[in-house]
Amino acid sequence: MSDSPLLELDAVSKRFAIRGGIAGSVRGHVNAVRQVNLTVQRGEVFGLAGESGSGKSTIARMIVGLLPPDGGTLRFAGRPVVQSRAIQMVFQNPGASLNPRRSIGQSLSVALAAAGVARAARRHRIADLLGLVQLPADTALRYPHELSGGQKQRVAIARAIAVAPRLLVLDEPTSALDVSVQAKIMELLVELGRSLGLTYIFISHDLSLMRNFADRVGVLYLGEVVEIGTTEALFGRPAHPYTRTLLASIPVVSAAEARLRPDIPLIEGEVPNAADLPSGCVFHPRCPYAFAPCTDQHPAFTRAEAGQTARCHLLAGDAASVHDMTTREQPA
Amino acid sequence: MAAPAQRLSAARQNWHRFSRNPTAVVGAAIVLLVVLAAVFAPLLAPYPGHVGAVVDFRARHHPPSFSHPFGTDNIGRDIFSRVLFGYRVSLSLAAVVLGIAVPFGTVLGLAAGYFGGWSETVIMRATDIALAIPPLVMALAVTAVLSPNLLNAMLAITALWWTWHTRLVYSITRTLRHREYVEAARLIGASRAHILFREILPNCVSAISVKVTLDCGFVILLGASLSFLGLGVQPPTPDLGTMVATGADFLPDDWWEPVMPGLAILFVTLGFNLLGDGLRDLFDVEDVR
Ligand SMILES: Nc1ncnc2c1ncn2[C@@H]1O[C@H](COP(=O)(O)OP(=O)(O)OP(=O)(O)O)[C@@H](O)[C@H]1O
Ligand SMILES: [Mg+2]
Numbered sequence: 001m002s003d004s005p006l007l008e009l010d011a012v013s014k015r016f017a018i019r020g021g022i023a024g025s026v027r028g029h030v031n032a033v034r035q036v037n038l039t040v041q042r043g044e045v046f047g048l049a050g051e052s053g054s055g056k057s058t059i060a061r062m063i064v065g066l067l068p069p070d071g072g073t074l075r076f077a078g079r080p081v082v083q084s085r086a087i088q089m090v091f092q093n094p095g096a097s098l099n100p101r102r103s104i105g106q107s108l109s110v111a112l113a114a115a116g117v118a119r120a121a122r123r124h125r126i127a128d129l130l131g132l133v134q135l136p137a138d139t140a141l142r143y144p145h146e147l148s149g150g151q152k153q154r155v156a157i158a159r160a161i162a163v164a165p166r167l168l169v170l171d172e173p174t175s176a177l178d179v180s181v182q183a184k185i186m187e188l189l190v191e192l193g194r195s196l197g198l199t200y201i202f203i204s205h206d207l208s209l210m211r212n213f214a215d216r217v218g219v220l221y222l223g224e225v226v227e228i229g230t231t232e233a234l235f236g237r238p239a240h241p242y243t244r245t246l247l248a249s250i251p252v253v254s255a256a257e258a259r260l261r262p263d264i265p266l267i268e269g270e271v272p273n274a275a276d277l278p279s280g281c282v283f284h285p286r287c288p289y290a291f292a293p294c295t296d297q298h299p300a301f302t303r304a305e306a307g308q309t310a311r312c313h314l315l316a317g318d319a320a321s322v323h324d325m326t327t328r329e330q331p332a
Numbered sequence: 333m334a335a336p337a338q339r340l341s342a343a344r345q346n347w348h349r350f351s352r353n354p355t356a357v358v359g360a361a362i363v364l365l366v367v368l369a370a371v372f373a374p375l376l377a378p379y380p381g382h383v384g385a386v387v388d389f390r391a392r393h394h395p396p397s398f399s400h401p402f403g404t405d406n407i408g409r410d411i412f413s414r415v416l417f418g419y420r421v422s423l424s425l426a427a428v429v430l431g432i433a434v435p436f437g438t439v440l441g442l443a444a445g446y447f448g449g450w451s452e453t454v455i456m457r458a459t460d461i462a463l464a465i466p467p468l469v470m471a472l473a474v475t476a477v478l479s480p481n482l483l484n485a486m487l488a489i490t491a492l493w494w495t496w497h498t499r500l501v502y503s504i505t506r507t508l509r510h511r512e513y514v515e516a517a518r519l520i521g522a523s524r525a526h527i528l529f530r531e532i533l534p535n536c537v538s539a540i541s542v543k544v545t546l547d548c549g550f551v552i553l554l555g556a557s558l559s560f561l562g563l564g565v566q567p568p569t570p571d572l573g574t575m576v577a578t579g580a581d582f583l584p585d586d587w588w589e590p591v592m593p594g595l596a597i598l599f600v601t602l603g604f605n606l607l608g609d610g611l612r613d614l615f616d617v618e619d620v621r
Contacts (some may be wrong), residue, residue: 101534
């Protein structure tokens with residue numbers, strides 16, 4: 001029982017109505033998340049990567065139970081997901097995640113009260129929590145506008161762990177912060193994850209951060225997971241052309257990596273949006289390797305390597321084909 | 333410690349911004365003056381006995397003078413003393429109407445904005461209906477059916493006034509409902525009451541206080557209008573609107589009899605409006621009428 005996944009998403013979908021006009025009538029739908037399957041094991045850091053608008057926050061909000069899915073099921077420890085203290089979230093925008101009218105101590109106190117900590121013990125626990133996120137105890141007396149973005153994000157982390165969650169969803173926890181602050185927050189998260197035995201879902205569009213932090217990664221494109229694999233496999237031998245284009249944008253560490261780096265001629269043109277999805281493979285209008293089936297057949301997940309699958313027609317015949325096609329022409 | 337000192341300096345900064353805003357300062361000074369005048373009326377009024385139906389035939393229709401700064405009325409009462417007591421009536425009217433309408437309207441606005449669904453539909457349609465009725469017409473209708481007195485007039489005004497606050501709080505709540513800190517509070521398992529009154533309400537307070545300040549002026553004016561029409565405060569209780577109505581019979585010769593209480597109404601209304609405008613700038617809130 002203990003090696004069953006902590007979180008399972010099975011064919012999860014979400015669409016939003018686009019309203020407009022004078023009467024606010026529904027003009028169409030955005031398919032923000034489509035048929036997402038993924039599993040998160042206890043104690044792992046599962047990364048979710050994707051461009052802006054690919055549905056990362058929407059998935060996060062469904063996982064924590066703030067948003068009901070339109071299709072599919074989400075299971076946490078074997079039971080349907082409901083809002084609970086066991087699943088917490090750190091939000092993308094530190095500026096909005098703390099109430100401007102409440103002191104840090106008040107914000108943390110609510111979490112402790114909800115977790116059943118007696119009033120008399122709360123002051124002490126607040127100081128402990130602030131210590132855990134490496135903030136001085138007198139931060140409790142401050143208001144959000146007196147704190148920096150990094151400090152606010154530390155408080156948001158403290159509030160989340162105050163209720164002793166098992167799963168923490170981190171929605172781009174550092175994207176609004178300076179690079180130097182970013183590194184410190186990530187260090188803190190790694191440390192807390194280890195000491196508190198947390199499972200993380202780490203959402204980011206920053207792939208170098210993802211590579212350092214995540215154990216496994218899922219790549220989202222237009223609301224669809226196009227590739228999932230261990231960090232090693234995915235970053236070492238990306239199977240989906242989209243993953244490869246994403247990786248092409250991160251700085252390389254070594255000359256060996258630079259040689260492996262794909263030089264993908266992304267097809268110019270409008271990036272399709274979730275309101276007007278392409279037929280077949282959603283990536284085909286931008287994919288340099290698109291061939292006959294891509295325009296009208298939606299590819300199924302195909303195993304690329306151990307622990308790595310991708311939705312790509314190129315993989316259907318020969319698992320290594322994308323890799324070969326993109327590195328063949330590289331000057332050695 | 334550092335934090336309280338910082339908060340103190342934040343308060344000082346606010347005070348600094350406030351003191352640099354002439355509109356707010358003048359408004360606050362007027363409001364303060366009126367409130368003090370009303371509270372200390374028995375001490376300040378040169379003729380406190382003139383509140384009631386005192387008649388002094390020798391002192392009828394005296395123009396403003398040193399002993400009667402605002403002159404005297406048709407039965408010889410000191411208008412200045414009666415204006416001071418009139419402010420008591422005006423301010424109590426505003427306090428009672430707003431004291432009931434604002435909390436009521438606020439709670440409904442929070443509920444409609446946060447819960448949505450049928451509670452939103454019912455509450456917001458009710459405000460639409462109430463907003464379609466002009467308060468003066470409502471007061472006329474109520475006092476016609478019941479009897480014309482201050483209580484009924486206040487009842488009528490209160491029955492409509494909450495809607496403005498419901499709308500205001502509703503629109504703020506709608507924008508805050510999905511704000512990250514509200515969702516975070518839901519996730520950690522905070523109660524609904526906590527979310528409504530501790531997370532959302534504090535963020536409505538500046539907008540509400542601006543509106544309440546502006547409302548004071550409107551309610552006082554409306555109360556005076558009702559009294560002027562004979563539907564509000566009944567003599568001999570000194571009321572500014574009634575005094576204008578009674579004094580109007582003696583225009584143009586004894587102009588001070590309607591003009592002085594009229595100016596007193598203008599003064600207090602202006603004070604609340606200036607203060608409200610100043611607070612709006614200070615708090616940087618928009619969309620408050
Ligand atoms: N409440 C909503 N109503 C309508 N459309 C929405 C809503 N929330 C999200 N969307 C749409 O769903 C799509 C996915 O949005 P989402 O916020 O999940 O993206 P994201 O990957 O988190 O992007 P970002 O990196 O910018 O945070 C977008 O096209 C967005 O416009
Ligand atoms: Mg997002």
